[in-house]
Structure formats: structure tokens, C-alpha cells
Amino acid sequence: MALSANDVAQKVFQMSFRGYKQDEVDDFLDIIEHELDERDREIHELRSRVRALEKKDDDFLL
């Protein structure tokens, strides 16, 4: 996964004569940052859970 929540937080856009309203984009990116964080935490927990269950599985077969 190439993009982290921190990448979103650090992202800077160029300004232009007519462009997207800054506060709207900033608010939306704050939500996205939170969403990426949440998903990464769940992935981390699920991966640990799978490893633990797989280890338990192996121990049964010994």
C-alpha cells in the first residue's frame, strides 16, 4: 500500500486562479486520513489474529 494516512496529512496542492475551495478539500482529506488510519489498524489486528490462529493450528498438528 503506497499511500499512508501521513502522506495524506502532508499533501500540499498548488493554488490556481480558479480552483477547489480549500477548506472543503482540507476537511475531506482529514476524514480520509482518519479512514486510512482506521483501516490500517484493523488490518494490523487481523493479520496478528491470523498469525496467532495459524500458530495454534500448527501446534495442534505436532
Add this chain to the structure above:
Amino acid sequence: MALSANDVAQKVFQMSFRGYKQDEVDDFLDIIEHELDERDREIHELRSRVRALEKKDDDFLL
């Protein structure tokens, strides 16, 4: 998780005098959409893997 990849795809910002460059924001949101999709797919797979391992675990204990 409140925000889906599709929500990102559907997002529309108001325009303003001196705002963020549209193509930069659009390109960045395309990357984010892909990243959310990828993470949601991994979460789905990991959840299924945990359920399968937990069921196998229960079957052992019967």
C-alpha cells in the same frame, strides 16, 4: 468505516477564486480511491481467513 472508495469517487467540491489546482486534487483522490479499495479488499480477505481458522479451531474442540 464511514467513507468508501465510491464516496471519494463521487465527491464534488465547490469552486472558488484562488483555490487548489483541480487536476492535482483529482489525481490525488484517484490514488486515495485505489488505496481504500485495496485496504477494504484485504480486510475482507483477512476477516474470512479468521472466520475459517476459528471454525477449524471449534471443530477440533468438539
